[in-house]
Amino acid sequence: MTPDEMASTHAAAFTQSRPWSASEFESLLENAFTHYVGDARCFALYQVIAGQAELLTIATHPSVQRQGLALQTMRNWHKRAAALHTSRAFLDVAADNEPAIALYKRCGYHRCGMRPNYYPRETGLKADALVMECRLP
Template sequence: MTPAELAALHAAAFTRDRPWSAEEFASLLDSPFVALTTRPGGFALTRTIVDESELLTLAVDPARQRRGIGRALVHDWITALPPETTSAFLEVAADNTPARALYASLGFAEVATRRAYYARSTGPAVDACILRRTLTHGHSGN
C-alpha cells in the first residue's frame, strides 16, 4: 500500500480522531525499525526496537470490520517478530470496546493509562489504555 492509500484507509477507520497524513506514513515507513503488514481491507504498522515491539496503528476498512482482519494482522505482527522480542505493546482508546476486546482475547493486558490522550473532533479527549503482552520464544500470535 502507498502512503496515500494508508492515509485514506486510516481516515475511514478512525472518523472520530485526527487521521494520519500520507506524509506521516511516508516518514514512518522510511524508518528502519518500522514494518507494514497488510491484508485485504486492512493494515498494521509496527515498530520493533531491541526486545520490544509496538503496534503504532491498525486500521480495517469499516465495511470489513468484525471479520477477523484485525485479529489476523495482530497474529501476523506477533509471529513475524524476531525471537529476541520479549514484549509487545499498543495504545487503544478507552472507548474502543471492540478493539479492547480483541486485544484482550489475544493476551494483551492493560498496564497503564494516558489521560485525555486522544483528541476527538467533537467532545472531550479520551484516555488511552496501554496494553502489553509478554512474549515467549516462538511468539504464537493467538
C-alpha cells in the same frame, strides 16, 4: 502498500480521531525500525526497538470489518515481531474504543498503564489512553 493506501484505509477507519496522512505514513516507513503487515483492507504498522515491539496503528476498512481480518493482522505482526527477537509488545488504545480493547484482550494483552486525556475528540474532550502489553511467543 503505499503511504497513500495506508492513509486512505486509516481515514475510512478512524472516524473518532484524526486519521494519519500519507506524508505521516511515508515518514514512519522511512524509519528502519518501522514495519507493516497487511493490505488496503486491513494493516498494522509497528516498530521493533531493543527487543520490544509497539503497535503504532491498526486499521480495518469499514467495508470488511467483522470478518476476522484485524485478528489475523494482529497475529501476523506478532509473528513478524517475534522473528525479530522481541519478547513483549505494547500498544495504546482509547479507553472508549471497546471493539479494539476486546480485540487486544483476545490477543493476550492486558492493561499496564494509562495516559489521561490523551486522545482528542471532536467534542473538545479527550479520551484516556490505556497502555496494554502482551508477551510474544
